[in-house]
Amino acid sequence: MPMGNIQKQKFQTWLTANVPNYPMPCTVCGRATWDAGEIVDTSGLSGVLAPMVQLVCQTCGNVLLFDAKKTGVV
Numbered sequence: 365m366p367m368g369n370i371q372k373q374k375f376q377t378w379l380t381a382n383v384p385n386y387p388m389p390c391t392v393c394g395r396a397t398w399d400a401g402e403i404v405d406t407s408g409l410s411g412v413l414a415p416m417v418q419l420v421c422q423t424c425g426n427v428l429l430f431d432a433k434k435t436g437v438v
């Protein structure tokens with residue numbers, strides 16, 4: 365599901381506080397053009413409720429996934 369503005373702001377704050385070199389270069393294209401993506405419900409795949417939040421490279425589409433609970437987004 366899409367993130368609202370408050371969730372995006374929480375995610376950005378968490379990234380800045382917990383990822384020392386954020387915005388880091390993308391491992392695929394080398395650019396630092398990250399933006400928050402969507403909250404992904406992985407329970408259908410694993411049977412375990414573990415929502416993930418996407419960080420999407422706006423240049424090449426590479427996606428990093430973070431534990432949405434750990435980031436405070438959900």
Ligand SMILES: [Zn+2]
Nearest residue numbers: 390393421424
């Ligand atoms: Zn990239």
